[in-house]
Amino acid sequence: EPEVTQTPSHQVTQMGQEVILRCVPISNHLYFYWYRQILGQKVEFLVSFYNNEISEKSEIFDDQFSVERPDGSNFTLKIRSTKLEDSAMYFCASSEEGEETQYFGPGTRLLVL
Amino acid sequence: AQSVTQLGSHVSVSEGALVLLRCNYSSSVPPYLFWYVQYPNQGLQLLLKYTSAATLVKGINGFEAEFKKSETSFHLTKPSAHMSDAAEYFCAVKRGSSNTGKLIFGQGTTLQVKP
Numbered sequence: 001e002p003e004v005t006q007t008p009s010h011q012v013t014q015m016g017q018e019v020i021l022r023c024v025p026i027s028n029h030l031y032f033y034w035y036r037q038i039l040g041q042k043v044e045f046l047v048s049f050y051n052n053e054i055s056e057k058s059e060i061f062d063d064q065f066s067v068e069r070p071d072g073s074n075f076t077l078k079i080r081s082t083k084l085e086d087s088a089m090y091f092c093a094s095s096e097e098g099e100e101t102q103y104f105g106p107g108t109r110l111l112v113l
Numbered sequence: 114a115q116s117v118t119q120l121g122s123h124v125s126v127s128e129g130a131l132v133l134l135r136c137n138y139s140s141s142v143p144p145y146l147f148w149y150v151q152y153p154n155q156g157l158q159l160l161l162k163y164t165s166a167a168t169l170v171k172g173i174n175g176f177e178a179e180f181k182k183s184e185t186s187f188h189l190t191k192p193s194a195h196m197s198d199a200a201e202y203f204c205a206v207k208r209g210s211s212n213t214g215k216l217i218f219g220q221g222t223t224l225q226v227k228p
Contacts, residue, residue, distance in 0.1 A: 004156070033215070043157070043203060045215035056215060091156060100145050100164055100207065102216060104157040 002026045004105035006092050012111045013082055021077045021108045023092030032075045033093040033102060034067065036060070043091065049075065082112045115140045115206050119219035127227050132176075132191040134222045136204030139185065145207040146187040147216065148178055152200045160202075163187060174198070199226045 005024045013019050025032050034046040048055040049067050066078045075094075079086055089109050093102040120135040138144055145164045149157040161172025168180045174197075178189045187204060203221045208214040 006156075035216070042220050043205075043216075043218040045217070048215060058215070093157075101147070101159055101162060103159070104149070106154075106156040 004092055004094055004103055006090075006105040006108050008108060009106065010109045010111075012113065015084055015112055016081050019079050019082055019110065021079075021090050021092075021110070023075045023077070023094075023105055024073050025075055025092065025094030026096070026103055027073070029094035029096045029103070031055075031095045031097075031102075032067075032069070033095075034077045035091045035093065035104075036088040037091065037107075038085075038088045046077070046090075079110075082110075084112050086110060087112045115144065115208065115217050117204050117206050117217055117219035119202075119204050119222050121222055122220065123223045123225065125225040125227060126194045128196055129193050132189070132194045132198065132224065134189040134202050134204075134224065136178075136187045136189065136219060137185055138187060138204070138206045140206055140208075142208055145214075146178075146180060147205045147207065148172065148176070148187075148189050149203045149205060150200050151203065151221075157203065160189070194224075194226045196226050196228065199224055 007022045032049040037043045045058050047057045047061045064080045068076050089107045091107045092105045095102045116139045118137045147162045148160040150160050161170045163170050163180045171177045176191045201221050201223050204219040205216040
């Protein structure tokens with residue numbers, strides 16, 4: 001069964017460093033999302049992406065964040081200058097045209113020191 | 114604005130007992146509702162969804178949920194708990210019929226199943 005994959009599974013970085021989290025959505029899906037879950041808190045929406053542009057973004061998704069689909073398979077989330085409060089589990093999700101269900105990857109656990 | 118409230122951050126049941134995880138939503142438009150399960154060190158897996166068809170929705174692993182508009186609820190049930198059901202469960206709401214609509218999650222309920 002097709003699934004969303006994410007790399008790396010864990011990332012440790014120093015405050016102020018740039019990180020890129022990578023996702024490979026399900027191959028025929030056209031809608032892509034990033035969510036994050038700070039330890040002990042709710043899963044929160046960050047951004048949705050369709051047709052090579054951002055469809056919607058949350059207040060969390062400020063200028064330090066960016067997303068890109070650099071090729072036909074990858075979908076990336078970049079955090080330009082990480083802060084301690086960026087430590088969280090980041091989930092990628094995708095959905096296909098006309099389908100409400102979002103399929104989630106296993107997540108990347110980011111720890112900012 | 115849409116929101117989701119899950120009553121009870123931790124629920125403990127005995128193996129073979131009824132599982133009831135509560136979810137109430139708030140939405141100004143007809144919602145789509147979802148239950149996801151997260152096993153340790155894994156991603157979010159869809160259990161079931163309500164998308165304005167039948168109000169009683171059956172999902173995987175013997176779970177079901179009933180959409181009750183009058184109560185703005187979408188509680189998750191399973192008649193008989195199994196040890197493998199121990200996980201965290203998330204209720205989520207989405208603005209209906211929008212492919213780009215974001216999911217809004219509840220705070221999650223950890224289900225413990227005792228032998």
